[in-house]
Amino acid sequence: MSELPKEEYLKKCTSACAGCSSTLCLRYVLKAAGPDTVLVVPACCTSVLQGIYPTTAMNVPVYNVAFAAAAACASGMSTAFSATGKKTNVIAYAGDGGTVDIGIQALSGALERGTNFLYICYDNEAYGNTGMQRSGATPIGARTTTTPGGKLETKKDIDRIVAAHEPPYMATACSAYPQDLYKKVKKALSIQGPKFIHILAPCPPGWRYPTEKTVELGKLAVRTGVWMLYEREAGKLTINGISKAAMKKPLPLEEYLSAQGRFKGISVEAIREMQLTLERNQRRLRNEEEGLC
Amino acid sequence: MFEIRIHSRGGQGGVTAAKLLAQAAFNDHKYATAAPFYGAERRGAPVVSFVRISDEPIKVYSQIRSPDLVVVLDSSVMDVIDVLNGIKPDGTVLINSAHAVTMDGHTTHHVDLTGIALSLGLVVAGSPILNTPVLGALAKLGIVSQESARKAIRGTFTDERNVKAAEQAYAEVTV
Amino acid sequence: MRERLALSTPGEGAAGKTGSWRVFRPVVDKERCNTCGLCGMYCPDGVISEDLTIDLEFCKGCGVCANECPKKAITMEREER
Amino acid sequence: MLTIATGNKAVASAAREAQPDVVAAYPITPQTEIVEQIANYVTDGSMRSQYIPVESEHSAMAACIGASVTGARTFTATSSHGLLYMHEMLHWAAASRLPIVMANVNRALGPGWNTWAEHSDAFSQRDTGWLQVYVATVQEAYDATLMAFRIAEHHDVLLPVMVNLDGFSLSHITQSLKTVKLGDFIPPIDLPHRIDTTHPVGYGPMTGPDQYFKFRWDIERSMRDAVKVIADVESDFASRFGRQYGQTEEYRCEDADVVLISMGTLGKEAEMAIDILRDEGIRAGGMRLRWFRPFPKLDLAGREVVVIDRDYSFGFGGVLAHAIRSTCRTDLYSVIAGLGGQEVTYDDIAEFVRSRKIGTEFWFGVTPDV
Structure with a gap:
């Protein structure tokens, strides 16, 4: 832990729910990015948890923007900074709704244009800010306020959609592994062009578990293989050690559920569908890593 | 104010001809506007564009209904359109044709723009270029000066054959 | 400058003294603590300082620190108000 | 330099002269020529702006917002459905107090698909906090675009400006154009609240019911202050470049018994109608409204008023007619004409005035008893 900077860019205290893992992620994202950073935040939990005017808990500039607009706004910002010779990091920090649903067009456009920015999707698998309605990222079987009988469809695979744009760097991360997240953000910001990090961010009120289990839940997601940790740099995929171990000896899915x-x-x-999906996903990743596809 | 209506088919350069004519009139220190009428047409459909030339500033934006001169770049549009519609009683017609055409009592000039373009090899994507040679014919009719026409063409196109085509049309148009 | 748009200034307490949200408070058994720092690393709100003291003015009482402590040196005790 | 250009090229040429740092735009008929021309300028190096070829108008405005808040000068252009697709971001730009300049080529809305001139696209954005000016000639399109940057960036304004030109009937017609050498007419942009990572602040965070209204009031205050800024900028423009504009352009209005009010190219065509009416002994005058936001104070006391609306608010009436009726406390003859590029000639306009029935509404081309 000694390598992590001690600086905190989140002032005490945000209005995030107790046990909020996305706030935990943001702590490490900002530690990695440092002070010369601007966050672009569309409508999501992070728009609210900064606090109410006139004080903010965020000690970097944050531009709050409309729901669908994060990646496009970041495009303009990044272009303007480079036009004036500034090296400021531009990070879009968006929820799953703002990424896989309403913001996907702007994200796709920004990736295709080669925008020099980092897009981070912190994924709590529903519209958390408005009280847990389903999103495209909600997993099959999960109850939300708009899927009271459990969601019928599987989780939208935004990572494969992003991968199709062939960004120079993309990675998955999980709030339960903040040092891993820190390293991935560091690496992403050292690379020119569009970067994408998808973080699984468990949500106590939305997923309905006790607040103290926030880190535990994240670890369970990874150890069951529901959530795979990997990086894809210049087209080369590396599955992180912990997910490799999980593939060899996974915890049973039921433990997570x-x-x-x-x-x-x-x-x-x-459950069977979810199991098949995760196995398919693992197979695909393993094959890619081994150069079989 | 002198009002000119140009009939052509999409892709034949009627709109560019209008712009070139306005540019030439402007070179003559006149006021001029060129206005294409964009319909929902596609390539090959009849297209109409308008040019107004005046010594005073031009305030009219609506279409030309009673032209002083009607220019027909493609005589086949006459099968589907009454090109003489609204023409002034003393209005004249310039038509792209190898042969003399009579037009309901209106003085009609003809010139084989297509032949000129083909003989010079002025063909783009299979279509002979008509918008530059027609400027030569219009200069001969006194609408713009020959020098201004030449300048307008050179300001838009680098291929000198365009100027040559205009000069040939100037020489060949019937008056 | 006129107040043209809402520009928030960074500062503590943007969301108030969030310590009042707590139902349970973390209590550290210094004897058991081996100062590994995992509590501070995992604290979502970053209210555990470098010397591992917990800022109770802002600690929301989520209990992640207690749950993640490998030495079970933190217990969550009912707030008495 | 004296040249000829289309309305679209004039706008692009003015944008080049103003040297925006960033242009983010998406093509749409009949604005496309502006985007193409700017792409050409950027490619041939005559414009040193960064051009972002966004994937939608929503993103065009979002990218302009992102660029502008860094303190960059920013320009875009759109039309019709593109403008409507931006709607949310138009509010965002204005309330973020960003001096973005946008050309909007006025075009009707579908269905049915119609690419010709109408003002409904921009009028439906009238409450977004953008200043709106409507032009009638190629020259004016150029001049207004230049002035828009200086007005928008003025510290008493700091609001975005929309320059409106009629689709096809101005965007695509060729007229003479005098371009200018700007000199110091537009000072370097200085956005007081630009992003500064050494002094971080949060832009547009949650703002409670006890605070929010203050910022809305400041937009209104700036709109009011903009009236003077516009006048100052227009008069400085006149003294430098010799062309004077105002909130309205009046034609033979001084002694007029009946004033015909219209906007855009119809306002120029109306001058021909006024001449015809004067020849007939009708003392008519023309008034072309240029600035729609902030809306000017018009003095129409003791005159009959005829208003042409190239727009409509369904279930209510002509938007311009209503604005004049309410701000001038006068009744008028409301004409709805030119929708979707409907051909309206000076003869038609003269007839509107001749057959005026104050207190009624007339839809041109539709049976009068509808």
């Missing part, structure tokens, strides 16, 4: 109230009453079919 039963720890969360949102999966209460999930059907056997939905």
